Amino acid sequence: MTRVYHNWQALAVLVLVASSALSLPLMSGLPSGGSTAIIMISLIAGALAAMATQLSLPRLAVLAVAPHLAAWLLLAQAGQAPGQATASFWVLLAASWLLAWRLASSLSAIKARTRGVDLALRLIIPTLFGVWILLLWEAIVIGAGIPFVLLPPPSAVAARFANSLPVLAADVNQTIFKSVLIGYVLGCSTGFLAAIVADRFVFIRRGLLPVGNMVSALPIIGIAPIMVMWFGFDWHSKAAVVVVMTFFPMLVNTGAGLAADGHMERDLMRTYASGYWQTLAKLRLPAAMPFIFNALKINSTLALIGAIVAEFFGTPVVGMGFRISTEVGRMNVDMVWAEIAVAALAGSVFYGVIALAERAITFWHPSVRGG
Amino acid sequence: MIDQMNALASQIKPATAVSVPVVEAKGLGLTFETNDGPVHALSNVNLTINKGDFVSFIGPSGCGKTTFLRTIADLEQPTAGTLSVNSMTPRQAREARAYGYVFQAAALLPWRTIERNVALPLEVMGFSRTDVAERIHRTLELVNLTGFEKKYPWQLSGGMQQRASIARALAFDADLLLMDEPFGALDEIVRDHLNSQLLELWARTSKTICFVTHSIPEAVYLSTKIVVMSPRPGRVTDVIESTLPKERPLDIRETPEFLAIAARVRDGLRAGHSYED
Amino acid sequence: MIDQMNALASQIKPATAVSVPVVEAKGLGLTFETNDGPVHALSNVNLTINKGDFVSFIGPSGCGKTTFLRTIADLEQPTAGTLSVNSMTPRQAREARAYGYVFQAAALLPWRTIERNVALPLEVMGFSRTDVAERIHRTLELVNLTGFEKKYPWQLSGGMQQRASIARALAFDADLLLMDEPFGALDEIVRDHLNSQLLELWARTSKTICFVTHSIPEAVYLSTKIVVMSPRPGRVTDVIESTLPKERPLDIRETPEFLAIAARVRDGLRAGHSYED
Amino acid sequence: MDRFRDKIIPVLTILMGIVIAWYIGAYALNAPFQRDLDRRAGETPTTYEFVVKTMTQPKPTLPAPHQVASNFFENTFLRKVSSARSLVYHAGVTLASTLSGFALGTLLGILIAVGIVHVTTLDRSLMPWIITSQTIPILALAPMIIVVLAAVGITGLIPKALISTYLSFFPVAVGMVKGLRSPETMHLDLMHTYNASKAETFWKLRLPASVPFLFASMKVAVAASLVGAIIGELPTGAVAGIGAKLLSGSYYSQTIDMFSALVAGAVVAALLVTLVGVAGKLVERAMGARPA
Amino acid sequence: ADAVTLQTKWVAQSQFAGYYVALDKGFYEEENLDVTIKPGGPDIAPEQVIAGGGADVVVTWMAAGLAARDKGVPLVNIAQPYKKAGMQLVCPADGPIKTEADFKGHTLGVWFFGNEYPFYAWMHKLGLPTEGGPDGVTVLKQSFDVQPLIQKQADCISVMTYNEYWQVIDAGFKPEDLIVFNYTEMGNDLLEDGLYVMEDKLADPAFKEKMVRFVRASMKGWAYAMEHPEEAGAIIIDNGGQDENHQVRMMTEVAKLIDKPDAKLIPAAYERTAKALLDQKIIEKAPEGAYTTEITDAM
Ligand SMILES: Nc1ncnc2c1ncn2[C@@H]1O[C@H](COP(=O)(O)OP(=O)(O)OP(=O)(O)O)[C@@H](O)[C@H]1O
């Protein structure tokens, strides 16, 4: 029973490869050749290599090569006759994907002995996942012949990306380094200061926190056109949207964080007859750090979205939001996706930097200590 | 280390006990208002603690031991009677930094190393840099934590954390020590060890110590005065003045005198006890 | 309630102790791999626990008591030697639901009432509805919690929670009880009370009990066998067979025989003790 | 009485402050255009007349609170609910896609969290991508999504709901991963000693333990879902919904209409968040949580 | 009845009155057609919709249509209801811009999303760079309203004769307060709202015949709308339009652009449009077969 459980992907691959033989060729109108044979053989080899509860290193190596070789050849086939994929193409694609899954699960089962191996696994496994999303996307778009203007294949996006670096750089400069960063810093810091003020004066706290809680649930993005009206076309209005979007999460989270220190710790400071600012600096702000970082993380994605969407309502002719909306109108869908890739990349880096800072600063928190 | 402390203790003469009241409670009462109705945590407590006393509080769970200590520390406000600390209100005493408090849990700040934790009250109270360093060194040595200065609390065992929190309360040399079950998390041997160290310290510095415990032998071993409390409402049912000498080796615990006091405490305890808790 | 149990106990004859090994450890070792390097929690432990034994484990903090119990329960995997439970591997024993485990903290699920908490293992093990109801009733009565069935854990005092967790471990009538400092959080009076109840239960049902404690009197009072452990690496330094009779009134604790055993345990303990923890 | 003093008065004071700031802002922002108008018309009004004029423009840069209030009142209470001019109607449309997106998103989030907690492969490979997914400006993609889905014949409520789903699954997934991992080791060990299966551990331990996390993240998710629905309505041709109202308002610079649409959005948001909060409280109460 | 889905370029307004009137008055039904009109919106590209199969026929501007064709979406113009372009650039008379010579160094508002081509063609003709600086013009992506003019964020903005121009007037400007650059009058006009279908579908005679009926009914709708602007406005409001008076006025303005409701494409205008796009390299090769008169000829 457990044997079957561990090997179900491999078994399924064998079944799929066999059944793919029924509906050859891979592309209608394209004769099956040596490449089809290699695909099937490598898949079978991969499946056989995967037939074990614990995978040895050579088996793992075969498993690492097989699905990717097969997928690569499949893509090559699809490229020769776009939109002509037959059932057997899809079946073999599914088989390759199952093998890749098996590879990922055997990699995740490895208990790393050294830090280096652990780090490598931490990077390889999610990368594998990402690579397969792109592979499947490419195969589906090309195999099924989806119109370019609806969804371009990743390869076209990558090509466009490489060819448009100066434009992309200018857009990043406008949207990220002006609107997002400035708005983010302003919004987060004013939100933080407001939380301190609210904490200092009970009356303001009682009034402001419920209102802040309310407002942070509102669809603030709706003010984007109004901000453009008020602050003009350039990045100032985008930064203003970002400020408003990031202000309230920071206010609310910092407020919650300042209430999060233990009663006993607060009593401890009282026994020292510690003053407000001393208690704040030595106890309450450090205790609030996990909450503050939570807001910084939430805000990092909000800021990006806010700035890009605000560019839909008027902008100089540069910027990521501008490019996205303009290039859709020009049917340059590959450029749109290149811009999205940039946004995802920038957003992930932004998030990653904050996450690293969090690890460094809240090193003491159980969630960080635990791994 | 014990040797070293003995040496110290013989150099410094223990202060002779003149009856200066440090804590005076008269008709003290404290009622918590909860949504289930009022909880009478303390009721008509009359108690005088003199300078140099070592007072243990013992009683079943929920009888108000912690509440009484917290009231002394100005962490709770009495709802009846009067309470003075060093002839001041508890609030003035707190603001004069009259006492050190050891909580039941260690309550160390996880983002500070052990030495920074001990430094915390010193920073707040504005001690000089060199003084701080010297005091950290001295108190950590006292609780046997030398070598662990740079560790974070979670890197220490529960017992070591507890000792660090005691060091923190000792660091600024308050004359009154309030200790709420400080040795609850420790095993018998470590407890014995810390008990004797605490006695040494007390004998040497003539501090006044209020000490909450669940252990009868511990109470008897340590105290000059044992306060037995009983719950609902929390009140003092017995105050036992210890007849044991100030010098107490560990094996004093097998003497008939010791056992007699222990038996009296046990009876007092049992009387006030309800098995439901 | 004690009377009632006494009545019960006199009806049921205690099973005569035939030496059937329930737990057998041979050269048992367990090393944790941590990023600071390996921690030798257990090393070369040889121990046989027979059916009907009441075995106490005592030793300084960190000596591996919990780890040993967890290894028996198949919650940790030994890295050396062999361990059998009811002549099976620990894993098979666990899958056969051979034991009940009482954790150091009560570990009640806060969203279940006391009776639903006791029902938890019964649900998992697929007892019938009526059987479940009957067992809840019986075990809650045994630990003196009748009337608190519908209460949530936070509505009970620490001692009552602890008793509920004991009831939960008793509910499915495993022959082997593993108890990790079950009375650590209780005050002396409640502890005495529960100790005698546990003894009654044990005498009546001839269960095998493994019991971790920090209290020397408790260990001596309860056990037929006391295992003294010492740390770094965790190992068994002494196994003391108790010469006390099976019938043990509370005042047996003042007899010379009792004190002699206690002294031997204390010596064993002190020998293996390191003040660093 | 205490509740009044400690809760209501401070909130009212803050709201008052906001309204006053709003009036001042309305004057400041509307004054320049009013000056232009007067100059072109050759009028020289008194200060009082001028102030009144800045508060009564038909298309002000920032409408005054009373303008928004009366517009909101008119379009909410004085119109037939079925009429395309009724804010209730538009709020209803938005609510429908918000709720369906929210339901889908919550379900998806829970499923992902269950997968991540139980399957190591998913845990290792999925988490970074879930975070990346939220850095994609889905809102900027909304028009394309609407078009692409229309190409496969999916129109109406579903595309909007899918955008809401995309935005709302994230907080639920993250919160539930935390929640499902929140049981203490001791409780997990307890289940292990019972030889409980993964499923039993899930139903009896992990799931109940995750309930507070679930409701906390559902509060965030429902707000995100509303944003998704509104953005999804922008490119569907300004047919119906709060987003459509915002769009057609902006299309004709009808700032008053836009603001009252925003107010409607705020009311819907407050309602939804409160509802989730109350549901959470009820569930937790039923589960025996200690009253605060 | 034969189903036809029409995707318009923008939200329901009198710009598309002919189609809504034809639907409302039953002209489509008379031709045995079951027509669905999908309103557009900001950032809905009709070219994308039709490429994805979401519509049978779309209303779009020729520049966008040809650009899409260049990108591999084979759109064919089958009818051209709008004879003249409605785009113009307006500037406040008290501003810095009085003539084309004043543009240098100033900021101009432009609609993007496929509507920017006429503007760039014009600037190309004037030899003005559009990257800003003292010798060129600064371009702003303009929102869908006239706020940039009121807020003085741009020196001139794009308007349609039938729509935004009147919003400027409504905002308190008098016609004499405005300098107007009309693309048609300047001879810079590129063809606007035309009907486009996918080339491969046209190969099917049944589809062609269906389109003949569709265009015929639509133009009947247009003719009716031009005669009854009030009624057309009301119909638009019934279909989700806003502001009835505005829609009626829009209809009368649109009528001027339609001129004669025969939907015939004027080849010269087509050639000019194609050339302007080629000159700016918006399209790479001269379009071939991008229009057909077969449908309008068969009407
Ligand atoms: N903040 C509070 N609100 C309401 N009741 C309280 C509060 N603090 C304590 N009590 C109640 O007051 C009584 C005394 O509590 P206290 O903590 O002083 O007991 P204790 O003697 O320290 O018990 P333990 O030995 O368990 O620590 C208890 O019944 C407790 O429930």
Ligand SMILES: Nc1ncnc2c1ncn2[C@@H]1O[C@H](COP(=O)(O)OP(=O)(O)OP(=O)(O)O)[C@@H](O)[C@H]1O
């Ligand atoms: N999961 C683990 N990883 C690493 N080390 C561990 C782990 N669990 C226990 N240890 C170490 O193993 C040793 C034995 O621990 P164990 O919990 O068995 O002690 P114990 O005798 O139960 O102590 P206590 O009386 O404090 O409960 C300790 O040094 C502890 O730090």
Ligand SMILES: Cc1ncc(C[n+]2csc(CCO)c2C)c(N)n1
């Ligand atoms: C984002 C966006 N902005 C402007 C236009 C321009 N436009 C083209 S036709 C039309 C209707 C005329 O009133 C308008 C405003 C657009 N399509 N999309």
Ligand SMILES: [Mg+2]
């Ligand atoms: Mg207490």
Ligand SMILES: [Mg+2]
């Ligand atoms: Mg232990």
